[in-house]
Amino acid sequence: RQKKMVKKVKELMSEREKIRNIGIVAHIDHGKTTLTDNLLAGAGMISEDLAGEQLFMDFDEEEQERGITIDAANVSMVHDFDNDNYLINLIDTPGHVDFGGDVTRAMRAVDGAVVVVDAVEGSMPQTETVLRQAIKENVKPVLFINKVDRLINELELSPQEMQQKFISVIEEVNEKVTGMIEDEEKKKEWKVSVNDGSVAFGSALYNWALSFPHMEETGISFKEIIDHCRNEEHLELHKKSPLHQIVLNMVIRHLPNPLTAQEYRIPTIWDGDLERDVGEQMVACDPDGETAFMVTDISVDPHAGEVATGRLFSGTLKEGMELEINGVPGKNRIQQVGIFMGPDRVDVNKVPAGNIVAVTGLKEAIAGSTASSTEMTPFESIKHISEPVVTVAVEAKNMNDLPKLIEVLRQVSKEDPTVEVEINEETGEHLISGMGELHLEVVTHRIERDKGVPIQTSEPIVVYRETVTGNAGPVEARSPNGHNRFYIEVEPLPDQAVQEIKEGNATMDMPETKRREVLKEAGMSKKNAKNVKSLHNSNAFVDRTKGVQYLRDTIELVLEAFEDAMDSGPLAGEPCRGVMIKLDDVKLHEDAVHRGPAQVIPAVRKAIHSTIEDAKPTLLEPMQEVYVHTPQETMGSASREIQSRRGRIENMGQEGDLSVIEGKAPVAEMFGFAGDIRSATEGRAMWSTEPADFEEVPQNIQTELIKEIRERKGLKVETPKSD
Ligand code: GDP
Secondary structure, eight states, X not given: OHHHHHHHHHHHTTOGGGEEEEEEEESTTSSHHHHHHHXXXXXXXXXXXXXXXXXXXXXXXXXXXXXXXXXXXXXXXXEEETTXXXXXXXXXXXXXXXXXXXXXXXXXXXXXXXXXXXXXXXSOXXXXXXXXXXXXXXXXEEEEEEOHHHHHHTSOOOHHHHHHHHHHHHXXXXXXXXXXXXXXXXXXXXXXXXXXXXXXXXXTTTTEEEEHHHHHHHOOOHHHHHHHHHTTOHHHHHHHSBHHHHHHHHHHHHSOOHHHHHHHHHHHHBOSOTTSHHHHHHHTTOTTSOOEEEEEEEEEETTTEEEEEEEEEESEEETTOBOEETTBOOSOBOOOEEEEETTEEEEOSEEETTSEEEEEOOTTOXXXXXXXXXXXXXXXXXXXXXXXXXXXXEEESSGGGHHHHHHHHHHHHXXXXXXXXXXXXXXOXXXXXXXXXXXXXXXXXXXXXXXXXXXXXXXXXXXXXEEESSOEEEEEEEOTTSOOEEEEEEEEOOHHHHHXXXXXXXXXXXXXXXXXXXXXXXXXXXXXXHTEEEEETTEEEEEOOOSOTTHHHHHHHHHHHHHHHHHSOTTTSOOBOSEEEEEEEEEOOSSGGGGSHHHHHHHHHHHHHHHHHHSOEEEEEEEEEEEEEEEGGGHHHHHHHHHTTTOEEEEEEEETTEEEEEEEEEGGGOTTHHHHHHHHTTTOOEEEEEEEEEEEOOHHHHHHHHHHHHHHTTOOSSOOOOO
């Protein structure tokens, strides 16, 4: 059967109108895995018995243990619609926000998303997050309202009450969708609606669904469905109104094919010239054009080695082809070209534009790379909504494993670019930073299990940020030999500018005029925006000098010093954020021997740190939104659990018979929350967290905290004063 399927898939791969590249996104537990499995089973990809056991997409043992989906895996399937075959390339996305980076990357590869919402719970915080990620990448949504069987059999709602429920879910989703779109025309087009069939509802678990077009075509009524469901006649229901038919028909009707989608998506994800060469070919999804492939995921296959998965926007990927990574030629010869059929990669020799493809041989690629047959502007860097805020130190349990651990850590950071790894070959103590406690648990677990290196892991540590709240300077710094002088000022970067840099809307890769425009719009002065020479971790370096002799030869060293200074701030050696460093003037020795790295770097770094010390520096800490659903009786103890962690309650409400608490607390105080909230509510609370922005550490604990961090890092406990 698989052979037949591969043959069909191969045929359909080049029929661009008949392809849909989609992802399924949901708040955790809303039924994404169940839906995916039943769609695959319905399309003949796996047996229906297996589907019930959720063995397909969730094949990772760890995911099964935790009951969450971690890795983005892909699968292609064939669906029959209106007497025609269609190819649906489905990318699996992780269901937990700690892995938000993966969701964002998966969204780059697809053109449409099925948003799954639990009918009982309604739209949840992560529903909003995944919607935002989709809309940002110009990915069109359709809505599947799941667990309708529970409305009927558990909540025993009347048809009118059910209708009310559906309306409220649809309104919630549409409010978010339209809120995130600016274009009026697109707002209308992308709103989901029951009448046009861009909303379906049903039960992923019992394998049935309903949509308005299906009711019209078959004459099946809502009442019939309710009656069958009430009588537990699920098989009957599945036959009359099969889940995969309804949902995949909705996908084919309402989500765009690559030819249509690339025309409007390429301008949002690529900065190059759309009217020429590869730009024109990508907009046209041209299989005969230059090859332009965006890598969205790297995984390691025990047999084939590193597998790069991504979206092919133009050209045809073939075995033996040589590609450049981000415009740099190197050793990147494609060995195998394949598609995923569930956990198996199937070799197909070549794949044309418009598809999701898996290849081996791209040695230098990481998730996010552009691989192309010609020199081209790389795709826009993927906008990760969250940044690493928690770190653990790891050491090999067995000293002999040290070289292997270093290799594995490099691999881990290639596979997941939201993980930052700092390798210390001398001490053997390496630091891994990620987006949350759970994220790091998964990473360290992988190192031990998949890569077979037993490790010792420290308690998680929060990564703080340092910023300035005032202006200072100019500070004069002299190089150790006294022959060079640097005059440096500092001021806070406007919040909006920090946001734009963080989201990748202002980068050093983009044309200077475009970057200037974005930064000016975000509140930087025209002069500063124009003279930005480096953007590093949401900090900016501005060169305001005029006609300084020899600066052109020296500026690289100055920027290196700036990056150093930003990676490790003066308060506690934590990374800086939202700092704008301005170079006012420079005096350089005429002889290059006297203005080398050993002279320039320490002087500039010192000058930068000194101005920061004068500009009312402060420590920032990462925050987390906390959402708790709990029965009324335990609401008080649940709220106290948040408040006792320096948290605040921002909203309280009622949803059905559950109380809903929305709060915010520092990440530092949230370690161990899982166990504590369980005991505080006798295990009856459901909760989730989302990364939130940084906030100033309260002044009354800041001095103590800085001292603690400095001690931990072996820095002098006294913070230096500028001199
Ligand atoms: P995911 O976290 O979004 O992948 O959610 P899962 O597919 O793992 O589903 C979470 C839980 O909800 C599992 O226990 C499922 O059996 C259950 N579930 C999923 N869909 C339905 C449904 O339509 N009706 C009911 N009653 N339960 C469902």
